Amino acid sequence: MRHLISTKNLSNQEVLDIFKDAKDFLDKKPRTLLEGKSITTIFFENSTRTLSSFESAARRLGARVLRLDVARSSSSKGETLYDTAANLDAMSPNAIIIRHSHSGAPQILSHHIHCPLINAGDGKHAHPTQALLDLFTIYEHFKGEIKGKKITIIGDIKSSRVANSNIDLLTRFGLEITLVAPPHFMPNSNLNYTYDIKKAIEKADIIMSLRTQVERHEKIVYASLKDYANDFCINSSLINDKKVILLHPGPVNRNIDISDEVMNDPRNLVLKQVEHGVAIRMAVLKKFILEN
Amino acid sequence: MRHLISTKNLSNQEVLDIFKDAKDFLDKKPRTLLEGKSITTIFFENSTRTLSSFESAARRLGARVLRLDVARSSSSKGETLYDTAANLDAMSPNAIIIRHSHSGAPQILSHHIHCPLINAGDGKHAHPTQALLDLFTIYEHFKGEIKGKKITIIGDIKSSRVANSNIDLLTRFGLEITLVAPPHFMPNSNLNYTYDIKKAIEKADIIMSLRTQVERHEKIVYASLKDYANDFCINSSLINDKKVILLHPGPVNRNIDISDEVMNDPRNLVLKQVEHGVAIRMAVLKKFILEN
Amino acid sequence: MRHLISTKNLSNQEVLDIFKDAKDFLDKKPRTLLEGKSITTIFFENSTRTLSSFESAARRLGARVLRLDVARSSSSKGETLYDTAANLDAMSPNAIIIRHSHSGAPQILSHHIHCPLINAGDGKHAHPTQALLDLFTIYEHFKGEIKGKKITIIGDIKSSRVANSNIDLLTRFGLEITLVAPPHFMPNSNLNYTYDIKKAIEKADIIMSLRTQVERHEKIVYASLKDYANDFCINSSLINDKKVILLHPGPVNRNIDISDEVMNDPRNLVLKQVEHGVAIRMAVLKKFILEN
Known part of the structure; x- marks a missing residue:
């Protein structure tokens, strides 16, 4: 079985x-x-x-x-x-x-x-079916040509089963992963990582924003959600006219994970996911x- | 669409x-x-x-x-x-x-x-499907001859989406509406209205009792529910042997909206609704x- | 109907x-x-x-x-x-x-x-369908030869709808019932009963353990659950190598109704039920x- x-x-x-x-x-x-x-x-x-x-x-x-x-x-x-x-x-x-x-x-x-x-x-x-649907969305978007594509994963990576399953699957299909997160959200791993979101997005073909799992953290993290958003929320100035697609497993914390404006951007594939x-x-x- | x-x-x-x-x-x-x-x-x-x-x-x-x-x-x-x-x-x-x-x-x-x-x-x-089923019940009862029929709507009309949808539909199909309610439950409208339930029922072919939406009001209304029932509960002495049908969207507040006795009256079409x-x-x- | x-x-x-x-x-x-x-x-x-x-x-x-x-x-x-x-x-x-x-x-x-x-x-x-499935499990196990079989019912019999329905059905099909329970769980009835669980199990072909309905009793019973388990929990030493089958309507309170060890015993037909x-x-x- x-x-x-x-x-x-x-x-x-x-x-x-x-x-x-x-x-x-x-x-x-x-x-x-x-x-x-x-x-x-x-x-x-x-x-x-x-x-x-x-x-x-x-x-x-x-x-x-x-x-x-x-x-x-x-x-x-x-x-x-x-x-x-x-x-x-x-x-x-x-x-x-x-x-x-x-x-x-x-x-x-x-x-x-x-x-x-x-x-x-x-x-x-x-969360295997989430990773499958994420990769499927990338696969469909790039018509199967996904090897070597650069993906930046942003957010509460350490607590995220979505990130875990995606890291396994994306790596196996030859995508190049960069992790971006504040230090307390960053896991120990062999993957590329940076604390500089601008730099990380610059070269990305795909941005995967994760849900800030506020319910899995101590109260102190709640207090700093606004600070988190200041640094890591995906907004228009970050992606300006870049050719990139944006994924998120949902539900999106608006203006924490992704700004209202970017929620309506055609590069945002959240509903396609x-x-x-x-x-x-x-x-x-x-x-x-x-x-x- | x-x-x-x-x-x-x-x-x-x-x-x-x-x-x-x-x-x-x-x-x-x-x-x-x-x-x-x-x-x-x-x-x-x-x-x-x-x-x-x-x-x-x-x-x-x-x-x-x-x-x-x-x-x-x-x-x-x-x-x-x-x-x-x-x-x-x-x-x-x-x-x-x-x-x-x-x-x-x-x-x-x-x-x-x-x-x-x-x-x-x-x-x-x-609440459009409620109004449709209410009118359908009237339509079936009177075998389609509903134009000019007199309907008295009783209760918490002001807060009632059921009343709103019914008033639109009943008017369009030519029924004559009279509203009966205590002043704080009475909406502003061009419809006939009265505070005298006996008079309103006298000429009615149809009585539509509404649910007292106790959950939508301030606590002070709870306290006066018994007073409300004294004045507006549909009981046997109000309808005695009149040829009339009684509707209610349910769930009925027994002995507030309608008395136990009238709940078992064959003129009560609540279950037919x-x-x-x-x-x-x-x-x-x-x-x-x-x-x- | x-x-x-x-x-x-x-x-x-x-x-x-x-x-x-x-x-x-x-x-x-x-x-x-x-x-x-x-x-x-x-x-x-x-x-x-x-x-x-x-x-x-x-x-x-x-x-x-x-x-x-x-x-x-x-x-x-x-x-x-x-x-x-x-x-x-x-x-x-x-x-x-x-x-x-x-x-x-x-x-x-x-x-x-x-x-x-x-x-x-x-x-x-x-709880008629529970009694039907219990008797069906016995009936299947003994290939229809159930008349005269000895069944010991153990636990909170007095509060149990499962026991009530079973006692009716088992009696009608000729099984011999013995009830075992502490006095406060024992109903008034004409059936054989004992407070001695060892003696009751000695001759049994079938043991039916009931769920201790802790939620139907006063708090004082909670306090004595451990005492109850000491006396009435079905454990390995009670059934050692006896040829017997064990039924329970579920959910089992482990180590109160039935011990962990006996839960894994092949004579335990709980999942078959x-x-x-x-x-x-x-x-x-x-x-x-x-x-x-």
């Missing part, structure tokens, strides 16, 4: 195969590939965007979705995560899509269930349910 | 066409008219009744429904309403059904999305999704 | 017919028996397990499910349970599945609705919707 815990679970060829399917699925036609299949979503962390993207994807393939309402679940009766999963599994879903605030929770659970488990984000660890997200998740569900 | 923000978006002929479809749909048979279509519901205000009416309608036509759980959504992460809508839109639903506590929110959003938007109630502004509501919403979804 | 409020609503032959259907449904293939049917779930008490079991069952038969979110419903606007039910009913579902914290609530409601009502647990009264639960609920929905 194969699970999608991290981008590392997929070979480069498999990623390209997923992109091929996703491209087909961009026609938005309803399909019956997963008719009769049951997919359970269980999100232990609040989310509308990713949850509805997965559920839209599942339904567009004809699957039935059972949404587990965790706030009301037996977890609040003291049940262990393992018991919750074992019980879900005993109802024989064809796939379980899970989000959890603890890094590694999906990995542990995957050993105890009998259907593919798709990680929809775990703690600071991984959302559209691509449904198609990528359709391709992932198809692969992990039908080819497993 | 046409949206249903208010009853003013529909011509009288279109209203009658909706009634014709709704009458067919009263057979309650499942249909496949919207098979393969995806409908998103996003309710920023609590509701079971209207939400489940819309979702039942969508499913009875074969559509798939994605319910957005707003309490858990990115709104709580500080996302703007516009960004939430743009993101939903990027997932390419075939219609969005929205309820919002701010008057005008659906109107603003409708400019930014690429599918029909159906207003399921916005602040004190409009609920039944008609599903059929009307089926007709509305059919029209706005298939004819747009 | 027939409703499933308690196991007493079913003859022994009907129970066996349900088991026959459930056995077929264990193949987990999707079916179209309830295509075009609408099922409403309304749970006034928190639950993931039973709710998702019913919803999985409904979907696996091709029905559409409308989940009522009671926390957000008009109940919080002060609507009576009767009005909520009458309104649901007016939307013409093909079945209503209800859980309620008040014993008897489903019985009262069943008089006012026009579709089969399935009780998914009411207060301390009844969950699997059987979906099949039993499919059979129940088929019977009450199609044969009514």
Whole structure:
């Protein structure tokens, strides 16, 4: 049984195969590939965007979705995560899509269930479908010519599962990554990095702004959000007339991550990412349910 | 792209066409008219009744429904309403059904999305499908002979989007409206009004009692609910053996809006309204999704 | 119109017919028996397990499910349970599945609705589908030879709707019941009982451990949970190498109801019960919707 815990679970060829399917699925036609299949979503962390993207994807393939309402679940009766999963599994879903605030929770659970488990984000660890849709958006924009493209990742990189999964995938596909962040947001890594956002953007083909995960930091970071925005918010003067595209996993903190003006800029592909997200998740569900 | 923000978006002929479809749909048979279509519901205000009416309608036509759980959504992460809508839109639903506590929110959003938007109630502004189902209930009861019928609207009219939408629609179809309410619940309008409920009911063919929107008023109104009920609750002695029908959008505050006794009276069409509501919403979804 | 409020609503032959259907449904293939049917779930008490079991069952038969979110419903606007039910009913579902914290609530409601009502647990009264799936698990394990089998029921029997429904059903099928519990958890009944768990387990073919319903007791019981566990937790030394099967309705309080070690024991059929639960609920929905 194969699970999608991290981008590392997929070979480069498999990623390209997923992109091929996703491209087909961009026609938005309803399909019956997963008719009769049951997919359970269980999100232990609040989310509308990713949850509805997965559920839209599942339904567009004809699957039935059972949404587990965790706030009301037996977890609040003291049940262990393992018991919750074992019980879900005993109802024989064809796939379980899970989000959890603890890094590694999906990995542990995957050993105890009998259907593919798709990680929809775990703690600071991984968010594989987000990285897939980000790379797919870049791949589509540059018509497949992505090797050697320069990407600048900006923001709270250290706490970001989106950055982790992207760094793995972008590196494997030959993109050149530069990290930009204030020191307390910068991870230890072998990658190029700088504290100078202007310099970093100068040569970039792609800017990936991350969400400032204010909810994962101490209160003191809140107080300095304005200072952060002064230094790292993507605004018009930073990108002026550069030929560049801008990505962000959403939801965007307006005027902290990206300025209002740049939100309306045609180089901003944030909504394209959302559209691509449904198609990528359709391709992932198809692969992990039908080819497993 | 046409949206249903208010009853003013529909011509009288279109209203009658909706009634014709709704009458067919009263057979309650499942249909496949919207098979393969995806409908998103996003309710920023609590509701079971209207939400489940819309979702039942969508499913009875074969559509798939994605319910957005707003309490858990990115709104709580500080996302703007516009960004939430743009993101939903990027997932390419075939219609969005929205309820919002701010008057005008659906109107603003409708400019930014690429599918029909159906207003399921916005602040004190409009609730078009409620007015349609109310008029449909009257229309069915009087077998289409509704011109000149006298309707008395009672209650918290000033804060009521139900009253607003009904006043537009009832007037256009030639019904004669009289408003009855205590002064602080009475809107400024050109309509007939009185503070004397007995006199108002005397000549009425139809009584429309509104829900006392206790949650939209200051605490001082709570204190006087009992006084309100003394004066304006529809009870047996008010309607004794009159030939009249009684409507209410629900949920009814028993013994404040309507007495227990009158709740069981055959002239009370509250449950008929609920039944008609599903059929009307089926007709509305059919029209706005298939004819747009 | 027939409703499933308690196991007493079913003859022994009907129970066996349900088991026959459930056995077929264990193949987990999707079916179209309830295509075009609408099922409403309304749970006034928190639950993931039973709710998702019913919803999985409904979907696996091709029905559409409308989940009522009671926390957000008009109940919080002060609507009576009767009005909520009458309104649901007016939307013409093909079945209503209800859980309620008040014993008897489903019985009262069943008089006012026009579709089969399935009780998914009411207060301390009844939980018929749980008892059906428990007996089905025993029936499958012993290949139908259940008459005369000895079952020991352990735990908070007095407050347990699961115990109530099981005691009715197990007795009717000729099993010999012994109750084991501390005095404050022991009901008044004509059944064999003992306070000595070792003696009770000695002769048992089946052990049914119940969930300690800590949420239904006063705080003082919490304080003695550890004492309870010392005396009544099912652990390895109690069952050592006995030939016995262990049931529990879940969620299990680990090391209070059942020890970690026994949770992993092959004689523990807790997950089998969950699997059987979906099949039993499919059979129940088929019977009450199609044969009514």
